Amino acid sequence: MRDVAALAKVSTKTVSRVINGLPGAGAEVVERVRAAARTLGYRPNLAASGLRRSDKRSATIGVLFEDLSNPFDSALLRAVEDRARHNGVLVLAGSSEDDRALQGELLVSLSARRVDGVVVMAAGGHQDALQQERERGTPMVLVDRPPTFGGTDCVTTTNRESSREAVLQLAALGHRDIAYLGDRRTLWTSQERYTGYLEGLAQAGLTLREELVRTDLHGADFAETAATALLDLDRPPTALFTAQNLVTVGAMRVLRARGLQRRIALIGFDDFPLADMLEPGITVVRQDVPGIGRKAAELIFARINGDTSPPVHAVVPAALVRRGSGEIAPSAP
């Protein structure tokens, strides 16, 4: 900046004025400064600027998701990023691996970089690190899972209601033995979806068969094992409700391996690419991922811009997408 000032024969303050488009600089001077900046390849230093400015904005937000390579997470990131771009804000992104310690470290890193706010998919278990950061005044929005502490916005989907709806649809087709395959029980979403499953059973007048419930399936491999065990029961389920993406894929593989994909009904929570191209197409509960991302971004930017209204828990509705696998009636034994 000093070099630019020297070359344009003005003070650094005038360069600052020109760069920031502030009034108080004559047309000729503006031109000289612009030219000097161009020839020297000058780029303002946002860090120094933020240090001095009164608002102390870094024009950067943090995004901490579980795994940025997961389609759900990356679609969410993209939606947040789009909104951020419109506000001239860049995104610092990290994967927490659902590991509290790692999430805490990343949070400290973000804090050290003075991000204006963070959008977080909270790791399972206690949220002390999140709460602490929140209490230091960092604007924060949780996505997918709500906070266990107060005063913080969050955006989730209709986990319970949509799960109930899925189970009710299966029951309406005549299924009485509907299995539940779920992700880690520490996750709030898993609990909600399981609750929805129970509600669905109850509402359909079905009794819960404990042995048809398999949880803590961390990935497709675990889901395969669980699905295999279920099908080997004396009285196997005639329908499966898989409460997560990878679990659905694992269950599908087993059905397919046994040639049962047209005989046993399957509804999964979370859509995935090509679900419509399989035979049969996979009926899923589809979350409105861009909608969730948009809402989260809206909330965080509102807070950053000083919105002090009471915390919001936004619920973005999911929809049942019927493709065939969830419309299979129970076959005669």
Added chain:
Amino acid sequence: MRDVAALAKVSTKTVSRVINGLPGAGAEVVERVRAAARTLGYRPNLAASGLRRSDKRSATIGVLFEDLSNPFDSALLRAVEDRARHNGVLVLAGSSEDDRALQGELLVSLSARRVDGVVVMAAGGHQDALQQERERGTPMVLVDRPPTFGGTDCVTTTNRESSREAVLQLAALGHRDIAYLGDRRTLWTSQERYTGYLEGLAQAGLTLREELVRTDLHGADFAETAATALLDLDRPPTALFTAQNLVTVGAMRVLRARGLQRRIALIGFDDFPLADMLEPGITVVRQDVPGIGRKAAELIFARINGDTSPPVHAVVPAALVRRGSGEIAPSAP
């Protein structure tokens, strides 16, 4: 920091020493400072630190890909992020939409934040903005597509060789009418893959039928239209080579809609989730995405740490994954 110093009754310099774990602070003082920092919830300001420090590192790198919600891009991001984390570095991520102007703006934003380096998937067309940034001294690694200017590392895959291999495999099965469906021709990868297609035809002693070549298919919908047109030819192809992800999906849909998925061979470039679950499984050229990401991260961190060896063009091999669709022999007319 001043508050911490005051509370611990030391100078700010001593606080700095304690925070950075530098020698020259007594055990008792260290404890006092730590306690004070904890009670005040002190977080060092990395921006200010970077401003003063001699090395001027921001411990942040930039990643500019085409679309962070694309599975290829997000897997790449994840691989880079993992490596970055090991170096205590955070990632500023952005989607350029293959738009030069947008990519340029994002690059300026990154530059203003003084990122230590950038990993870029160059937008099609001229790369003036990239070159300019590179010449300002920013360490840079291009992924997926090479630079059109010198002095810059890049990491790509075996586009040409693997495409040739795919075509040769089809030819070996007896196919003589092999169609090519490709992405935008401005993309270097598309050109390479097309060249590989031509080489494969030549090597198998087949002559190119121009009407079997369809390019500039920007997305699955365009691919569907093109595939439909190909199948409606008087002498339709007996095998398709689809040179990109979404193009493969579009072609698949058409084959499936016409019930030809077991009669017409298909090999796609780029793997995608569930390609193995379809019927038949889709034979693809699979890029080693984590390998590409790792290599790119390695290169950028080496450059950031002062490696001045000549620029490298790393080529990470792709592999043909046989799943059925690419092993269909031409059916009798």
Added chain:
DNA sequence: TCCTCCTACGTCAACGTTGACGTAACCGAC
């Protein structure tokens, strides 16, 4: 003519941190 107001600049200090350097206290060796 003189005063006021505005415009177009410049000067200075401060943001939070650390490199360079200073200094007081203590240790061991001669």
Added chain:
DNA sequence: GTCGGTTACGTCAACGTTGACGTAGGAGGA
């Protein structure tokens, strides 16, 4: 007892930028 060396601090200025404030010169009005 003095000297060189080490340890444990502190002081000061600077990183690149901008807010607060100062000033010179010209326009405009009474």
